[in-house]
Amino acid sequence: MSDPLNMDPHENSPETDIPPVTPNAKPNGGDPSPPKTGKGAKAKVRKPSAEPDETTLDRAESLPDETQAAPEPPPLGEADDLDDLLASAIAPDDDDVAAAEMEMGPADYPALTRRTAPPKMIPIRIFPKSVGAMTVYLLTVKREAQAEGDLDTYLLSKPVREKLAGHPVFQKAIRRFSIRLGVTSLGVPFFLEVNLDDHGIWGQSRRDLVAIAETRWVTVTSDRQTGYCHWDSDHFEDPVELKQSFEELYQLSYRPCLIITLDHPVIKRGMLRKAVKP
Secondary structure (H helix, E strand, O other): OOOOOOOOOOOOOOOOOOOOOOOOOOHHHOOOOOOOOOOOOOOOOOOOOOOOOHHHHHHHHHOOOOOOOOOOOOOOOOOOOHHHHHHHOOOOOHHHHHHHHHHHOOOOOOOOEEEOOOOOOOOEEEOOOOOOEEEEEEEEEOOOOOOOOOOEEEEEOHHHHHHHOOOOOOOOOEEEEEEEEEEEOOOOEEEEEEEOOOOOHHHHHHHHHHHHHOOOOEEEEEEOOOEEEEEEOOOOOOOOOOOOOHHHHHHHHHOOOEEOOOOOHHHHHHHHOOOOOO
């Protein structure tokens, strides 16, 4: 039996088999490694740059110098006279406006809108018969997208009218109309087609409306019991006579709807569907 006092401390003993302790050793036999201080095995340390940042200097130079005094505002000029300022706000006289319209001249219309019902909820005037009026035969057919009671109307030549007068579909759709020239308060002219063969409420009220609108501005609405109703709108001036004559506007507006042969598409469609009673 060995003497414990003379035993080598580095020698393993069968009774106490303790491995030697190694600095920085991991338990369970792991490899020793230095502690991590950054990314990778070694931490990179940024060295201070000896040269200053140019962007910072440029930004510093662009800042205002607080030691400099602010620029003085320009001296105020003399204020305009109050009367001159008030005069500059006055609108031009009516004579000046009329002169400007005369220099511009009235518009030339390629064609006018044709209506069997008067415009509603806007003041209108009808020019007197001395300006122009005409009585013609028109064929009225039902409009697929009917608007404000208007019907599609077509001017018939005399040979076509005589051949359709006895036709069971078209004979009741051919009526006499008075073509009248009107204008709205916005200065938009139109042709109003007044049915002279309609003796019901709508026909009579339309004719009465035209007679009143020849002398004053009226605003039109409609009612199923009384037909067309109106109220006066006398705050407008008399309408300006158009540059083009009634005959010229009539030719431009009604020439495209003139039927001169029986093979017209409107006549062919009428053979398949019934024309409406005007």
